[in-house]
Amino acid sequence: MNLSDVKSGQTAPAPQVGALATLLPRSAIILELKSRNKEGVIQELVQPLVSTGLVKDESGLIAAILSRENLESTGIGLGVAIPHARTDTVTTLSLAFGRSEAGVDFASLDGKPCHLVFLIAAPEGRKRDYISVLAKLSSLLRRETVRDRLARAQTPEEVSAVLEQFDAASGR
């Protein structure tokens, strides 16, 4: 926790990160995940980031994400999980998205399976941006309209469009 930010009694202003949709390559949008467990889902979501050259060490990234999963649940409830890691196995802040009709157990506190999974990977030095993206996504995904639109999207382009629309609206 960065205590230097609060010594003056003020919290540092939120950093400006790029629009969420720009962090999510179209090839990293999987409309129907094949895996039925969280380890498989994480591997499936990391794979397209490897293919696009954003990951330097695939097994290192998977291990970093799973080590967090072993310590905490990244299922935020309402059928949503956001597995994440800060690690230098990635070259830039990146997202991947997967959808599972059957649902995947991410040990969410509400006990419900997750149908929408966003994976976030960021280099060690991008802590503030990484936390901002986590916060922005968590906030957006608590909105029923956003979850419904993501659940009904027929193409990766539609998924990107949903993020663009609601991300822009939240910034107004």
Add this chain to the structure above:
Amino acid sequence: MLFVEDTPASPYAADWAIKLSQRLSARVFALGVIPVRTTAVEENTWRRLYEVEDAAFEQNVRVSLLLETGDPLQRLCALSASYQIELLVVSADTRLRTAELIRHSPGPVVFVKPPQEESQS
């Protein structure tokens, strides 16, 4: 249960709770409560919760994040009871009504203030 707020001492309460949990191999439930849902307030609350999560992860402490809408005092006490929380950690400059918190809390409450040199500066 750590109550996370937008107050100067709240990060110190988080540090204290994480260190205690590390010594006791306990789990931290970090709770943020927003009275009314607005995107900016909700996003800022998530940001503070994820900062706690990141710090806990670095100390190898298990953490669960909770964001609730409603009356902060009521939600804190209700969730502490439902999760059978053993200790409530709150910053000394909390905006909660402390007398009511103590009266309604299902367990002991610790109020954490910044270290002496910080509070004097």
